[in-house]
Amino acid sequence: TDRRPVSSYSPWGSVAPLPPTCSLTDVMSEQLAKQLEEENSDFPTLTNDLMLAQMLQMQFDREFDDQLRREEKKFNGDSKVSISFENYRMVHPYEDSDSSEDEVDWQDTRHDPYRAEKPQTTPRKGFTGKGKNITTKHDEVTCGRKNTARMDNFAPEVHVGDGLGMDLKLSNQVFNSLKQHCYSEQRRSARLHDKKEHSTAEQAVDPRTRLLMYKMVNSGVLENINGCISTGKESVVFHANGGSLEEQPVPDEVVLKVFKTTLNEFKNRDRYIKDDYRFIDRFSKLNPRKIIRLWAEKEMHNLSRMKKAEIPCPEVVLLKKHILVMSFIGEDHVPAPKLKDVTLSSEDMKSAFYQALHLMQQLYQECNLVHADLSEYNMLWHKGKVWLIDVSQSIEPTHPHALEFLFRDCRNVSTFFQKRGVIEAMSVYELFNAVSGLNIPIGEEDEADHKLSRKNPLKRPYYTPSISIFVLWGSPII
Numbered sequence: 159t160d161r162r163p164v165s166s167y168s169p170w171g172s173v174a175p176l177p178p179t180c181s182l183t184d185v186m187s188e189q190l191a192k193q194l195e196e197e198n199s200d201f202p203t204l205t206n207d208l209m210l211a212q213m214l215q216m217q218f219d220r221e222f223d224d225q226l227r228r229e230e231k232k233f234n235g236d237s238k239v240s241i242s243f244e245n246y247r248m249v250h251p252y253e254d255s256d257s258s259e260d261e262v263d264w265q266d267t268r269h270d271p272y273r274a275e276k277p278q279t280t281p282r283k284g285f286t287g288k289g290k291n292i293t294t295k296h297d298e299v300t301c302g303r304k305n306t307a308r309m310d311n312f313a314p315e316v317h318v319g320d321g322l323g324m325d326l327k328l329s330n331q332v333f334n335s336l337k338q339h340c341y342s343e344q345r346r347s348a349r350l351h352d353k354k355e356h357s358t359a360e361q362a363v364d365p366r367t368r369l370l371m372y373k374m375v376n377s378g379v380l381e382n383i384n385g386c387i388s389t390g391k392e393s394v395v396f397h398a399n400g401g402s403l404e405e406q407p408v409p410d411e412v413v414l415k416v417f418k419t420t421l422n423e424f425k426n427r428d429r430y431i432k433d434d435y436r437f438i439d440r441f442s443k444l445n446p447r448k449i450i451r452l453w454a455e456k457e458m459h460n461l462s463r464m465k466k467a468e469i470p471c472p473e474v475v476l477l478k479k480h481i482l483v484m485s486f487i488g489e490d491h492v493p494a495p496k497l498k499d500v501t502l503s504s505e506d507m508k509s510a511f512y513q514a515l516h517l518m519q520q521l522y523q524e525c526n527l528v529h530a531d532l533s534e535y536n537m538l539w540h541k542g543k544v545w546l547i548d549v550s551q552s553i554e555p556t557h558p559h560a561l562e563f564l565f566r567d568c569r570n571v572s573t574f575f576q577k578r579g580v581i582e583a584m585s586v587y588e589l590f591n592a593v594s595g596l597n598i599p600i601g602e603e604d605e606a607d608h609k610l611s612r613k614n615p616l617k618r619p620y621y622t623p624s625i626s627i628f629v630l631w632g633s634p635i636i
Contacts, residue, residue, distance in 0.1 A: 219248030239319035239326070302327025309333075312340050363394065363416055370478055371396075371414065379403050379476060379483070383414065387493050392453070392550070393417045397491060398483075400475070408475055411486035415457075417450050417550075419480065454482045457550035460527060467524045469517055470545040487540050487547070494540035497574075502539070504579065511575045511583055513544040518567065518593045527552045528560050532567035534574045565590055 226243050234240040285294045293300060305328040309318040328336075363371070374380045381399035388395045394416045400408030454477060461484070464471045472484035488494045502510060514537065521527050529536070530551045538545040553560055568589040575583035584592060591597050 223247050237319075239324055241317075241320060242323070298329075299327060301330060305330065305333035309336070312337075316340050316343075364419060367416055367419070367481065370481055371416075374476075374478065374481075374483070379408060380412070380414075384491065387413065390548075397486065397493075403476060408483075409473070409485045411488070411491070412475055413472070413484050413486050415454075415482040415484060417454050417480040417482075419450060450480050453550045454480050456552075457548075458482060460525075460549040460552045463525045463527065464521065464546070464549065467520055469520055469525070470540075470543050471549070472545075472547060487538055487545055494538040494545065496535055497537040497539055497544065498534035500539045506542070507575070507578050507580055508582055509542075510539065510544055511571075511580050514571055514575075515584070515589070515592065517544060517546055518571070518589075521546070521552075522555065522564070522593050523595065526554055528555060528557070528564045529567050530560075530563035533570040561594075564594060568593060 226246060230241070230243045285292050287293050295301075303325070306326045309328075312318055371380075371383060375382065378401045381401045383396055383398045385397060386394060387397050396414040396416065398412050398414055400410055400412045402408055458474050458477045461471055461474050465473060472487060474482070474484055476483040486493070497510065518529070518532070521529060527549070529546070529549060530553055531548060532546075536546065536548045538547060553563065555561075555564075557563075565586070569586045572583055572586045572589050
């Protein structure tokens with residue numbers, strides 16, 4: 159039989175010894191509490207998320223305020239009139255009171271006891287006080303403070319500083335000078351801004367024109383716009399790669415002729431369009447910007463008429479307001495040279511003269527047009543052929559100045575080819591008759607004047623032959 163005590167016997171086997179018991183005195187002792195605290199110090203203390211976020215925000219705001227103070231000090235420098243950034247500070251009610259950043263400074267507090275208040279307005283009676291203490295509205299100190307307060311009404315870009323805080327007193331003369339200066343600067347800025355927004359500069363376009371060009375690229379009419387080819391008095395020409403237009407292919411290389419929206423170059427060019435019967439009903443001096451669109455439209459119509467007559471010229475692709483998209487005359491982004499810049503052999507120069515003569519005859523007789531600005535600058539040499547460009551000013555023979563412009567074109571062409579040594583080049587009068595088909599005889603005085611002009615073109619008056627021709631021929635020709 160098992161003789162162990164009943165208390166230590168267990169039918170389930172041996173039992174683990176119980177932990178030693180401790181008294182209440184040991185539990186309440188400070189030494190045991192410190193021991194437990196040291197054992198639990200290895201685990202992080204969980205804090206409230208809101209409190210943690212507030213602490214981080216407060217630290218961020220303190221750094222922001224420090225940066226703001228540095229910017230304020232850098233902005234003011236050694237200036238007597240300083241600017242306060244107090245309104246942009248981050249203020250928290252739970253900032254540490256023992257921090258050195260809480261030292262009171264007149265720039266660091268929203269309620270500055272030393273800041274001067276705005277001067278009181280003078281009552282309707284014009285003075286305040288009585289007897290010896292009377293102060294009128296003309297008082298020097300009162301007027302000075304009032305002028306300082308009125309500087310707040312200046313334009314925002316004018317930095318007036320904290321004049322009220324410094325108790326600054328401006329005399330009427332100084333205030334009026336500042337006011338006039340600010341007004342002049344504001345007008346100048348507005349004028350420059352208007353010029354930038356509504357005009358095209360050299361090799362540049364205004365924002366409205368740029369937006370139209372972007373729309374052409376976004377719509378797929380153009381693949382991209384590469385850059386400026388040339389600039390003139392009335393337009394800027396850009397090179398671009400063509401895309402597609404309403405499921406129709408656009409030439410691989412095109413040009414964008416952007417008519418300048420500045421009106422300086424068009425003031426003396428009204429006579430090219432106001433007497434043209436095609437646009438006489440739409441011409442108006444009261445809306446000059448629409449006249450610029452008429453120039454683009456007029457060139458489009460003239461090019462279309464020339465294309466039907468198979469005259470070598472750019473082909474119109476698209477017209478959008480004052481932007482005319484045309485085919486590119488050249489190869490691989492290299493434009494065809496002007497006739498004045500190209501070096502040709504004597505045979506090619508002779509061929510170029512006869513081509514120019516034939517083109518002038520076609521333009522006058524088949525297209526019913528006068529170029530009105532034909533010269534070596536507006537004729538290109540490409541693939542052994544002469545191409546005509548820039549026909550925005552071209553007019554019809556019924557125009558009152560048509561014969562005058564035709565004679566000027568003939569003089570430019572004849573003079574150019576004669577200087578290049580083309581023996582077959584006609585005289586001005588012969589070329590005029592050959593193009594117009596009028597066959598008007600040349601008098602002895604005109605022949606003598608013509609011979610003199612061929613020897614020394616600079617000695618004859620610029621318009622003398624043309625004036626004599628139109629005075630003698632004016633009525634029969636028209």
